[in-house]
Amino acid sequence: MLASSAVREYLTNVWDGVRTTLVGMRITGRYLLQKPITVQYPDERLPIPDRYRGIHYLEQEKCINCLACARACPIDCIEMDAIRHGKELEWVSFTLDYQKCMFCELCVYPCPKDCIHMGTEFAYVSFDRSEFVHDLLSFKGMAPDAKVRMREAKEKKALKEAAKLAAKQAKDESEGNGDGD
Amino acid sequence: MQHGNLVHELLSGVAPEAVPEWATILVTAVIGVSVLVGLVSVLAMFSVWLERKVSGHIQCRYGPMYVGGWHGWAQSLADGVKLLMKEDMIPLGADRVLFVLAPALVLGSIFGAMAAMPLAPGFYFADINLGVFFILGMSALTTIGVIMSGWASNSKWSLYGAMREAAQVVAYEIPLGISLLAPLMVAGTFNLLEASEAQSGWFGMKWFVFQNPFLIPAAVLFFVAALAETKRAPFDLPEAESELVAGFMTEYSGIRWSFFFMEEYAAMFLMSIVGAVFFFGGFESPFTSLAEWAFVAESGADGVVTEAAGIFELPLLYHVTAGTVLAAKALFGVFLMMWVRWTLPRVRIDQVMTMGYKYLTPLALVVVLATGFWELILS
Numbered sequence: 389m390l391a392s393s394a395v396r397e398y399l400t401n402v403w404d405g406v407r408t409t410l411v412g413m414r415i416t417g418r419y420l421l422q423k424p425i426t427v428q429y430p431d432e433r434l435p436i437p438d439r440y441r442g443i444h445y446l447e448q449e450k451c452i453n454c455l456a457c458a459r460a461c462p463i464d465c466i467e468m469d470a471i472r473h474g475k476e477l478e479w480v481s482f483t484l485d486y487q488k489c490m491f492c493e494l495c496v497y498p499c500p501k502d503c504i505h506m507g508t509e510f511a512y513v514s515f516d517r518s519e520f521v522h523d524l525l526s527f528k529g530m531a532p533d534a535k536v537r538m539r540e541a542k543e544k545k546a547l548k549e550a551a552k553l554a555a556k557q558a559k560d561e562s563e564g565n566g567d568g569d
Numbered sequence: 570m571q572h573g574n575l576v577h578e579l580l581s582g583v584a585p586e587a588v589p590e591w592a593t594i595l596v597t598a599v600i601g602v603s604v605l606v607g608l609v610s611v612l613a614m615f616s617v618w619l620e621r622k623v624s625g626h627i628q629c630r631y632g633p634m635y636v637g638g639w640h641g642w643a644q645s646l647a648d649g650v651k652l653l654m655k656e657d658m659i660p661l662g663a664d665r666v667l668f669v670l671a672p673a674l675v676l677g678s679i680f681g682a683m684a685a686m687p688l689a690p691g692f693y694f695a696d697i698n699l700g701v702f703f704i705l706g707m708s709a710l711t712t713i714g715v716i717m718s719g720w721a722s723n724s725k726w727s728l729y730g731a732m733r734e735a736a737q738v739v740a741y742e743i744p745l746g747i748s749l750l751a752p753l754m755v756a757g758t759f760n761l762l763e764a765s766e767a768q769s770g771w772f773g774m775k776w777f778v779f780q781n782p783f784l785i786p787a788a789v790l791f792f793v794a795a796l797a798e799t800k801r802a803p804f805d806l807p808e809a810e811s812e813l814v815a816g817f818m819t820e821y822s823g824i825r826w827s828f829f830f831m832e833e834y835a836a837m838f839l840m841s842i843v844g845a846v847f848f849f850g851g852f853e854s855p856f857t858s859l860a861e862w863a864f865v866a867e868s869g870a871d872g873v874v875t876e877a878a879g880i881f882e883l884p885l886l887y888h889v890t891a892g893t894v895l896a897a898k899a900l901f902g903v904f905l906m907m908w909v910r911w912t913l914p915r916v917r918i919d920q921v922m923t924m925g926y927k928y929l930t931p932l933a934l935v936v937v938l939a940t941g942f943w944e945l946i947l948s
Binding site for chain 1: 623627628629631634909911912928
């Protein structure tokens with residue numbers, strides 16, 4: 389009686405060992421034939437949510453150098469510098485220190501021109517700490533269209549002044565004629 | 570000299586009278602050794618790549634994808650270059666002589682074992698009439714190298730790994746040998762070529778597993794014992810990385826470490842070859858039968874084609890087909906070992922011992938007995 393139960397247990401163990409191995413191999417075999425769920429990262433990327441808070445991007449043409457974002461920043465990692473020429477700006481720098489930035493998005497809300505945004509780029513890697521002070525400017529100095537606008541304004545002004553001058557001269561002349569009468 | 574060694578016969582035929590016999594034997598040996606070294610290293614590189622791909626896909630990943638372009642085929646090549654460049658470190662407290670000797674012994678013994686491996690009918694390096702015993706003996710010799718490396722490293726992890734290897738090999742060498750006895754009884758020979766020849770017929774499907782029902786459990790037992798013998802998961806206790814860092818390989822780095830790695834994959838391939846020859850038909854398959862029918866009119870007892878068939882006059886194609894069939898069977902065995910590795914978790918050392926002594930050994934004995942009776946009754 390005892391012997392037979394021991395034999396039964398032994399054979400059950402053998403059967404269980406074989407059966408469970410085969411069950412496991414069936415599962416892994418199914419995974420083997422399935423298409424991998426990972427993506428080849430630098431070549432393909434998973435979609436990033438629209439409201440993801442990554443590296444900032446700046447719409448420089450819209451920015452008016454008002455410092456609202458820099459003041460809103462709780463850790464003072466935004467610095468900007470621009471020279472004002474009348475209505476136009478000559479950009480020097482607009483830097484964000486990503487060693488400090490905590491991606492809180494507080495700089496985005498106060499912007500009166502809605503020109504600073506959180507982007508979707510998240511991999512910011514460098515061998516050098518200094519490279520984490522990232523300049524958001526897409527161009528330095530004045531924008532090409534700002535230059536055009538300034539030149540146009542100057543020309544317009546010059547024209548206006550010339551017209552004024554001409555009018556004044558004409559007036560002077562007519563007045564002189566009047567005097568002559 | 571070995572009869573039927575094609576390379577030797579070719580050399581003897583070409584060489585002038587003045588060249589002595591020993592010179593041709595020496596040249597044959599040199600050619601054989603270089604072919605083996607090339608075979609083992611290419612095989613190891615391919616197997617490492619295959620292992621990484623199989624493990625990747627089992628885990629729903631891709632595995633290597635970049636190096637070389639197509640699915641990272643050159644990854645192993647790059648790894649090999651990296652390993653060659655690595656610093657060759659020998660620990661301060663290590664026994665330098667044994668430490669350096671151990672990887673050489675491990676790799677050397679597996680090279681030796683592979684000498685008895687047939688490549689195609691008539692193509693082999695050494696025609697040994699006790700071929701299987703030679704292979705099992707030589708591959709058991711790698712254990713000595715592993716124990717040497719564990720002792721010489723002067724590290725507790727290495728020594729634990731080596732002790733486990735010793736215990737494991739002692740436990741599994743027995744069922745490995747006994748489970749092979751069953752097909753050996755059916756074949757009536759220890760020679761791998763003759764065993765393969767004994768399975769020809771039935772249009773290439775007269776495999777030993779189909780000739781005797783008890784050889785199916787024998788094949789399973791052989792597979793499990795071969796897993797333990799080649800230190801593969803779930804029996805990879807000698808190098809159990811979660812417990813022993815890397816077991817007996819802990820103190821090794823660079824090319825010396827890669828010798829152990831190459832040995833593991835070469836041993837896997839060799840065990841798969843033995844399994845394929847003694848259970849699954851060796852060179853025999855419908856393709857081989859077709860090639861034999863097309864290209865061979867008459868062949869010697871050892872598989873050497875003596876007269877080509879009139880249809881194509883290309884007996885070499887028959888050899889190529891047969892060799893490819895055996896290699897494909899062996900690679901499928903290697904793939905099976907990988908599949909098991911990435912399915913089962915590592916077992917405890919006491920479970921390994923239980924399985925070896927309490928299950929595998931008695932079951933192998935029962936299977937051998939049953940096979941013997943079956944053969945007696947049928948004949």
